Amino acid sequence: MSRYLLxxxxxxxxxxxxxxxxxxxxxxxxxxxxxxxIQIFIWILVLVGLISxxxxxxxxxxxxxxxxxxxxxxxxxxxxxxxxxxxxxxRSHTKIEMLERRVQDLHQELSIELSTKGKK
Amino acid sequence: MKxxxxxRVCVVxxxxxxxxxxxxxxxxxxxxxxxxxxxxxxxxxxxxxxxxTAIIAKKHGATxxxxxxxxxxxxxxxxxxxxxxxxxxxxxxxxxxxGQHSAEDVLNGINEIxxxxxxLLIGSRLIESKGMSKTKILGNKGxxxxxxxxxxxxxxxxxSGLRIYSRTALEQLRWKTSGYEFCSEMLWRAKQLGLQxxxxxxxxxxxxxxxxxxxxxxxxxxxxxxxxxxxxxxLLG
Numbered sequence: 001m002s003r004y005l006l007x008x009x010x011x012x013x014x015x016x017x018x019x020x021x022x023x024x025x026x027x028x029x030x031x032x033x034x035x036x037x038i039q040i041f042i043w044i045l046v047l048v049g050l051i052s053x054x055x056x057x058x059x060x061x062x063x064x065x066x067x068x069x070x071x072x073x074x075x076x077x078x079x080x081x082x083x084x085x086x087x088x089x090x091r092s093h094t095k096i097e098m099l100e101r102r103v104q105d106l107h108q109e110l111s112i113e114l115s116t117k118g119k120k
Numbered sequence: 121m122k123x124x125x126x127x128r129v130c131v132v133x134x135x136x137x138x139x140x141x142x143x144x145x146x147x148x149x150x151x152x153x154x155x156x157x158x159x160x161x162x163x164x165x166x167x168x169x170x171x172x173t174a175i176i177a178k179k180h181g182a183t184x185x186x187x188x189x190x191x192x193x194x195x196x197x198x199x200x201x202x203x204x205x206x207x208x209x210x211x212x213x214x215x216x217x218x219g220q221h222s223a224e225d226v227l228n229g230i231n232e233i234x235x236x237x238x239x240l241l242i243g244s245r246l247i248e249s250k251g252m253s254k255t256k257i258l259g260n261k262g263x264x265x266x267x268x269x270x271x272x273x274x275x276x277x278x279x280s281g282l283r284i285y286s287r288t289a290l291e292q293l294r295w296k297t298s299g300y301e302f303c304s305e306m307l308w309r310a311k312q313l314g315l316q317x318x319x320x321x322x323x324x325x326x327x328x329x330x331x332x333x334x335x336x337x338x339x340x341x342x343x344x345x346x347x348x349x350x351x352x353x354x355l356l357g
Binding site for chain 2: 034109
């Protein structure tokens with residue numbers, strides 16, 4: 001199997017998961033329109049980048065703009081690792097932001113509730 | 121003849137370790153509002169103080185909301201205003217609990233917001249900056265300029281803690297930051313919501329205590345950093 005194809009196959013699940021996740025979050029109104037567009041744009045850019053790795057490399061090589069070796073198996077693993085790390089970081093960031101907002105609201109409501117009870 | 125129900129006003133004081141002055145501040149507000157046509161409730165949001173702020177505030181007749189965790193000035197103000205909104209107050213005012221604001225200015229602000237029909241009225245210390253040190257003037261003007269650069273808001277005193285809120289503002293205004301940067305963010309949110317924002321001059325009472333409690337210019341660096349972060353976050357959705 002071509003290494004370029006392997007690179008796409010390894011990364012496609014994460015990209016698809018991210019795109020589906022962004023659409024779901026947007027439809028559930030947990031994501032603003034702006035953020036949704038940015039998320040989709042980034043993941044489509046990653047997808048297009050991975051699909052065109054071979055043609056970009058060939059173009060650069062034939063125009064004498066790079067002297068590097070073609071994609072190695074180690075490169076495939078490294079690029080996949082970067083995509084996975086970005087996927088995890090993005091998910092964690094969204095979750096932390098949501099949790100932060102919920103804790104703030106909870107703290108506020110709890111303080112008011114307790115003070116009202118204390119008054120009675 | 122039917123008597124008109126007085127407007128209900130909530131005076132919110134976010135407080136952190138203010139035990140030595142909070143009692144006097146509450147007494148001042150109570151005294152000033154006694155002869156006013158408003159029905160007033162003083163709410164002290166005790167932001168997890170380590171001293172007796174809550175006990176003293178309660179003793180002087182204020183409603184005390186105790187924060188379990190220290191949330192910063194922005195968080196404490198949000199809690200106080202949320203209380204005012206939930207309890208159906210017509211107007212709310214926020215003022216510092218360190219005694220730097222005069223209770224008279226709070227009452228003037230309430231009369232002013234009714235007269236001007238604004239949604240948010242900022243008590244500006246810099247329209248007549250008497251008694252304020254040059255460093256403080258520079259710091260406050262600098263922050264107002266940065267607020268203008270980041271959010272396009274023209275305010276002579278974007279960091280003032282004395283603010284008056286209409287019912288509309290109470291229902292709509294929300295912000296995300298919890299430190300002192302909420303002052304600028306609040307103006308930005310008001311602009312986004314299309315609320316009418318005005319200013320009126322206030323005096324500042326500088327005692328050794330209030331000088332030691334106020335923000336220093338190094339804190340301004342932190343405020344700018346957090347405002348920038350908030351602006352970038354908003355740009356990215």
